[in-house]
Structures are given as structure tokens and as C-alpha cells.
Amino acid sequence: MKILLTNFHYGRGGGHDTYILAIAKGLSRRHQIFVAAPSSSRLFEKASKLEHVTTLPLEFPAKLKDAGRMISAWRALRSLLEKERFDVVHVNGSPDHRLVVFSLMCFKGRKPRIVLTKHNSIAIKSDFVTKIRARATDDVIAVSDSTASLVRDSVYRHCSLITIKNGVDTDDFKPSDAAEIAAARKSLLGESKADKLVLGTVTGFDWYKGTMDVIAAVSALPPSLREKIAVVVVGTEPSAEQWQVIDSVGMRSQLEVAGFVEDVKPYIRAFDIGFVTSYAVETVSFACREMMAMGKPVIVSSYSGLPENVRDGVDGWVVPPHDPDSLTRALKGILERGDRLADMGKMARAKAVDEFSQGLFVDRTEMVYRLSQS
Incomplete structure (x- = not known):
């Protein structure tokens, strides 16, 4: 044809x-x-x-x-x-x-x-x-x-x-071994932050992506939990207004912004958890599926087709769209059960191979x- x-x-x-x-x-x-x-x-x-x-x-x-x-x-x-x-x-x-x-x-x-x-x-x-x-x-x-x-x-x-x-190409987007992950985290975050729980996305800061909701949710955590998290965002960089909000809640030091990159895999490699928390326009999300294929459980909002990617509590989490309070509660639960992340990542990879x-x-x-x- x-x-x-x-x-x-x-x-x-x-x-x-x-x-x-x-x-x-x-x-x-x-x-x-x-x-x-x-x-x-x-x-x-x-x-x-x-x-x-x-x-x-x-x-x-x-x-x-x-x-x-x-x-x-x-x-x-x-x-x-x-x-x-x-x-x-x-x-x-x-x-x-x-x-x-x-x-x-x-x-x-x-x-x-x-x-x-x-x-x-x-x-x-x-x-x-x-x-x-x-x-x-x-x-x-x-x-x-x-x-x-x-x-x-x-x-x-x-x-x-x-x-x-x-x-997604599950042969290209695939899990990395522990040494590769450690090297990626050290390169991206430095020695001082390499042990943080890395919460990341490759969807950027476009208004409808809900990335600012994640910033708000992390900032609302009790100090003892908040200090355990680093946020990494690849894609559209924050606007001047968004930077003002980020600074007003004291999140600049916990945020790493990479901007647009051609190859997102080295960044995803450093994540512990991915997130796609859009509340408009979005459908099923290549980004979510790429992160899952690399063995990362993903937080998604219950908007449009995003919940079709994950099984809540199995290979990811589903939260209400545009609701930082619900995100904060979800993050508390995730931090309390950090021992489950490895198994959830394996389930995310398995689902990607079977369905994506x-x-x-x-x-x-x-x-x-x-x-x-x-």
C-alpha cells in the first residue's frame, strides 16, 4: 500500500x-x-x-x-x-x-x-x-x-x-541495573541528593500537565517526609510565574529541571516513581508508558485515558485530577510503604511488555x- x-x-x-x-x-x-x-x-x-x-x-x-x-x-x-x-x-x-x-x-x-x-x-x-x-x-x-x-x-x-x-519500544525503554541507576542519580542530582526518593516526569510544566500540583503536594508534606523527596522534570520549563510559586513554597532546592532533551531514558533511569498528573487535553500518554516500560510505577490522575495505564496500588497509583491535597496523602502512603516500590516497578514493566x-x-x-x- x-x-x-x-x-x-x-x-x-x-x-x-x-x-x-x-x-x-x-x-x-x-x-x-x-x-x-x-x-x-x-x-x-x-x-x-x-x-x-x-x-x-x-x-x-x-x-x-x-x-x-x-x-x-x-x-x-x-x-x-x-x-x-x-x-x-x-x-x-x-x-x-x-x-x-x-x-x-x-x-x-x-x-x-x-x-x-x-x-x-x-x-x-x-x-x-x-x-x-x-x-x-x-x-x-x-x-x-x-x-x-x-x-x-x-x-x-x-x-x-x-x-x-x-x-512504546519496550526493547529500547527497559529497566536498568542497580549500578546504572545509581550512576544516573549521581550524575543528575549529585552525591548529596542521590539517596532521595526521586519523583519524576518527562511531561514538563505546560499548564494542563499538573506538574505544579505535584510541587504543591510535596511542599505540603511534613518536613521530615518532604526532605526525603527530589522532584525531576524533563520537558517544558517553568514560566516566570511558575518559578515564583515554586520559590514561594521553598521547592527550588528540591527541584531539578532538565528542559527538552532528545533522549529521556537517562532521566527516567534515575526515577523511583513517575508521574503524569494532567487535568486537560491528555489521553493515554506515551510518557506514562515509557516510564512503566523502564520499570517505574507511575502516579496518574483520573483524567481521560490516564487510569487505563495503571492498576491502582499494583503498578501505580490513581489520584483525582488537579487535587494537590489528594496527592499529598498519596505521597505519605508511598513513603510509608517504600519497600513496595521495587515489586510495583516489576509489575509496571510486565504490564508494559504485555500490553504496550x-x-x-x-x-x-x-x-x-x-x-x-x-
């Missing part, structure tokens, strides 16, 4: 990048894979390095002020679709979905099947343009059970719907493409 994967982000696309790259790499030896994204995007850069994958510099303008660029982008995409005659176009957001649908209007010959992945927990609109997109869409992939419910109750209800939860494998994720996505050709 000839398959086009599209994405609209101009810089970092977060989970979209990880998702598309996994599919492109996994299917590139079995199918003709094309990736269309803005030339300035991280996705374009990474996909360009994949063997047997063709990258196409295309923009997907979304704002009315970009009407002129929209026309140019429409012409470029229409020309590409007419030339390549794809079997499947797999879209991953509203801007690229919209442009693909409009580019296929009055299309001569057999149209490609349109597959849409619903990546987030944002409610689906029912306006005129969204209804047009929905009518032109054949299959919808939901990345969590929660997301699938949104699709079923929307203008996409007529589409073929399948839930395919994100997969990238091979299963890619094969199930390919099944959607193949069914569309039958």
Missing part, C-alpha cells in the same frame, strides 16, 4: 511526533510510507532520517489570517494527491484533516481512504466544517477507551471506530489500513 501520514505542527509535535514516527518506521519495509509535515517541524527532521520513508515538506495553515497560505498549501497537497494516488491518508489533527478533505473534493478517480486518529480529550465540535470532515472520513482510531467514547457521541459516529492505545508493545500498536494500525482495502 501507499500510505501518507500527515501532521500540522511546525515545531515539536509531542506525542504526535512519537506516534507517526513509530508507524512510519514500523511499516516502511512493508509499504510505501510518506510523511507530510512542515519543514520546520521536529517530525520532518526525524522522519527524514528514517530508511525507506519519503518526507514531504507541506504546511497545514489553520488560521483565517493565513488564507493566502491556505490556498498555496491546498494546491500543493492537491497536486501531491493526484500524482501519488495514495491508498490511505492518515491524518492526525484538525488542520491537516481539514486540508486533506478539501483537497479531495471533486477528486477524479479513486479517492484514498481517510483515517483519523483522535489524540486528545478535547470535545468534538458539531459545526458545519466539522460535519464535512466527518462525512469524508472512513475510519477513526481512538488512543484510549475514554477518547473512543468522545468519538461515539460525536458527528463521527458513523465511521468505523477502533481503539488502539499507544505503544510497539509491535502490537503498529500491527493493529496496519490492520486498519488493510481492512480499508478489502
Whole structure:
């Protein structure tokens, strides 16, 4: 099959990048894979390095002020679709979905099947343009059970719907031995903090990620417990306002901020516990699954599809979203039962291997493409 994967982000696309790259790499030896994204995007850069994958510099303008660029982008995409005659176009957001649908209007010959992945927990609109997109869409992939419910109750209800939860490379994201973990902690935190309970995430400080809730929860612990914890955050750095809050609760000395890194594994290696405490936008979370694959139990909020990752008290913990008090209580319990962390980490790894494998994720996505050709 000839398959086009599209994405609209101009810089970092977060989970979209990880998702598309996994599919492109996994299917590139079995199918003709094309990736269309803005030339300035991280996705374009990474996909360009994949063997047997063709990258196409295309923009997907979304704002009315970009009407002129929209026309140019429409012409470029229409020309590409007419030339390549794809079997499947797999879209991953509203801007690229919209442009693909409009580019296929009055299309001569057999149209490609349109597959849409619903990546987030944002409610689906029912306006005129969204209804047009929905009518032109054949299959919808939901990345969590929660997301699938949104699709079923929307203008996409007529589409073929399948839930395919994100997969991670469990051969790449794997547990480290004690010496590697000790070295990672010493390198990241220094000698003086290497014995702390390391609470970490690779989701950054974006407002909806709930990282500031974790900062508040740790700061509210009794001093004797608080001093046992170090917090490590990889990803978006705190805003000036967030730094003010961090300083106001005296958490700067207990916080290590790494910013964006290409390889998160050395940081996850140093964690004792991961956390993904989002309260908006999030669905199933690659970050959570990567940490679990490396043998780290994870604290998740009971938001959207996040609880679908863990079994509360077995390989992680589930807490109410945007609720620092509940987080504080959970942390107290975790500190009191620190002897359970190793076993919980093993359970997290086992679940990742059984349910989160990238091979299963890619094969199930390919099944959607193949069914569309039958």
C-alpha cells in the first residue's frame, strides 16, 4: 500500500511526533510510507532520517489570517494527491484533516481512504466544517477507551471506530541495573541528593500537565517526609510565574529541571516513581508508558485515558485530577510503604511488555489500513 501520514505542527509535535514516527518506521519495509509535515517541524527532521520513508515538506495553515497560505498549501497537497494516488491518508489533527478533505473534493478517480486518529480529550465540535470532515472520513482510531467514547457521541459516529492505545519500544525503554541507576542519580542530582526518593516526569510544566500540583503536594508534606523527596522534570520549563510559586513554597532546592532533551531514558533511569498528573487535553500518554516500560510505577490522575495505564496500588497509583491535597496523602502512603516500590516497578514493566508493545500498536494500525482495502 501507499500510505501518507500527515501532521500540522511546525515545531515539536509531542506525542504526535512519537506516534507517526513509530508507524512510519514500523511499516516502511512493508509499504510505501510518506510523511507530510512542515519543514520546520521536529517530525520532518526525524522522519527524514528514517530508511525507506519519503518526507514531504507541506504546511497545514489553520488560521483565517493565513488564507493566502491556505490556498498555496491546498494546491500543493492537491497536486501531491493526484500524482501519488495514495491508498490511505492518515491524518492526525484538525488542520491537516481539514486540508486533506478539501483537497479531495471533486477528486477524479479513486479517492484514498481517510483515517483519523483522535489524540486528545478535547470535545468534538458539531459545526458545519466539522460535519464535512466527518462525512469524508472512513475510519477513526481512538488512543484510549475514554477518547473512543468522545468519538461515539460525536458527528463521527458513523465511521468505523477502533481503539488502539499507544505503544512504546519496550526493547529500547527497559529497566536498568542497580549500578546504572545509581550512576544516573549521581550524575543528575549529585552525591548529596542521590539517596532521595526521586519523583519524576518527562511531561514538563505546560499548564494542563499538573506538574505544579505535584510541587504543591510535596511542599505540603511534613518536613521530615518532604526532605526525603527530589522532584525531576524533563520537558517544558517553568514560566516566570511558575518559578515564583515554586520559590514561594521553598521547592527550588528540591527541584531539578532538565528542559527538552532528545533522549529521556537517562532521566527516567534515575526515577523511583513517575508521574503524569494532567487535568486537560491528555489521553493515554506515551510518557506514562515509557516510564512503566523502564520499570517505574507511575502516579496518574483520573483524567481521560490516564487510569487505563495503571492498576491502582499494583503498578501505580490513581489520584483525582488537579487535587494537590489528594496527592499529598498519596505521597505519605508511598513513603510509608517504600519497600513496595521495587515489586510495583516489576509489575509496571510486565504490564508494559504485555500490553504496550510497539509491535502490537503498529500491527493493529496496519490492520486498519488493510481492512480499508478489502
